Amino acid sequence: MDNKRARIVIVGGGFGGLFTALDLGSSYDVTLISDADHFLFTPMLYEYFSGEVEEWHIAPKYTELLDEGVNLICDEVANINLDTGTVTLNGNESLNYDVLVLAAGGVTNFAGVAGAAEHAIPFRKIAHADQLRSRMVEALDHVAPDLPPQDTQRALTFAVVGAGASGVELSTKMADLLRDAFKRRALRGEPRVLVIEMGDRVVPGMGVEIREFVEDALRQSHVEVHTLTRVVRVGEKTLVFEHNGTETELESAAVVWAGGVRVSPLVENVQLEKNNRGLVLVKDTLQTIAHANVFALGDIAFYKDAAPTLAGTAQLAFQQAGLVAKNVKAFLSGAELQTKHFEELGEAVSLGTERAAVLAGGKAFGGPLARQARFALYTARLPTWHHRLRVGASWFFEGTTPRPLLPLGLQR
Ligand SMILES: Cc1cc2nc3c(=O)[nH]c(=O)nc-3n(C[C@H](O)[C@H](O)[C@H](O)COP(=O)(O)OP(=O)(O)OC[C@H]3O[C@@H](n4cnc5c(N)ncnc54)[C@H](O)[C@@H]3O)c2cc1C
Secondary structure (H helix, E strand, C coil): CCCCCCEEECCCCCCHHHHHHHHHHHHHHHEEEECEECCCCCCHHHHHCCCCHHHHHHCHHHHCCCCCCCCEEEECCEECCCCCCCCEEECCCCCCCEEECCCCCCEEECCCCCCCHHCCCEEECCHHHHHHHHHHHHHHHCCCCCCCCHHHHCEEEEEEECHHHHHHHHHHHHHHHHHHHHHHCCCCCCCEEEECCCCCCCCCCCHHHHHHHHHHHHHHEEEEEEECCEEEEEEEEEEEECCCCEEEEEECCCECCCCCEEHHHHHHCCCCEEEECCCEEEECEEEEEECCCEEEEEEEEEECCHHHHHHHHHHHHHHHHHHHHHHHHHHHCCCCCCCCCCCCCCEEEEECCCCEEEEEEEEEEEEEEHHHHHHHHHHHHHHHHHHHHHHHHHHHHHHHHHHHHHHHHCCC
């Protein structure tokens, strides 16, 4: 096969798919298929939600990132036939591939909790952040300044399910934004933000050094932490949870689901070898077990030589993309495929609108300085030099101040 003319199809344009496409470049016949027209730098979706960053910073259009020679299809892949080497799009159009790179990522896992899929807001996309913000503004707009504190709090109670990194980052941002809104609108009392976690601690996957900063930030942001607590049911404006055998029902203006991820439905239906969690089994070269021309990476793949804390992270998908691109080239030219040990690149969690905690080189630090360090770190991780420079300049010169939850009529 002429390796420059071989058809390489990449499904999914997140950390795994986009960075593979960028590494392969336009000297190959590459087609990237994504159901969105933009990449999303998920680690900063919280800052987008709070208005510290803008949409273009973290969700650049693929057309601004990809080489002109890379084919881009913005559509959902409905089906993959591994026998015929065909990818079928939602609109029924089909494409043939010589090499397939599967990087379709995950979706929110509501774990079968009654009412969760219908009523809880997931937090994985720009649209989810917009939906949550609107729900908060709407709830605030319904509260009059002279309402008694206990009624105000009842109307402005929000719950986040899951106290992993996502749950604590989001709940601290929500709490800070709400407290700021209380001051601006001269409301009485305090808002209430709960984070509900089945396990016995917050951020279970993180080391003790960083957990101290997280727990401190939760306290400072007045987030109510409920561990060893299970969400039983979610209603339109209610939540039922259980702790120690006792069920509690709560009024809640919004319930956000940050409680788990499962592989994309597309991958669930593809006939590849998987583990009991539905993750695609891959060799050390990131090829799937029975198909040498099919690679899988990121959140959908089970790669055994990666630290458990790296599983399901952008750090892993991003590093794997480099290996996939190398191995696709090697596969097409008949060279030997490589393997790699993937490293932890450190941790950085945003905590409320004024603080963060960063773990780098085995040392953890927190506070406003860590917030600045996180912005600097993430500038370097954005895709392409051009985008990094534009965003870095915007953050440096225009600042990263949160956007308050102003009444609907006063929003710009
Ligand atoms: C809010 C949030 C914050 C996070 N913060 C961090 C963090 O701080 N650090 C960290 O390391 N990780 C973080 N993660 C995890 C990280 O985002 C994922 O591990 C990473 O994105 C996985 O990369 P991926 O390429 O496997 O999947 P994704 O980046 O999810 O990309 C998959 C892409 O495929 C597309 N797709 C799916 N199905 C189809 C289909 N049928 N047809 C076409 N396109 C399809 C999706 O829309 C998506 O664009 C966070 C995740 C979220 C949701």
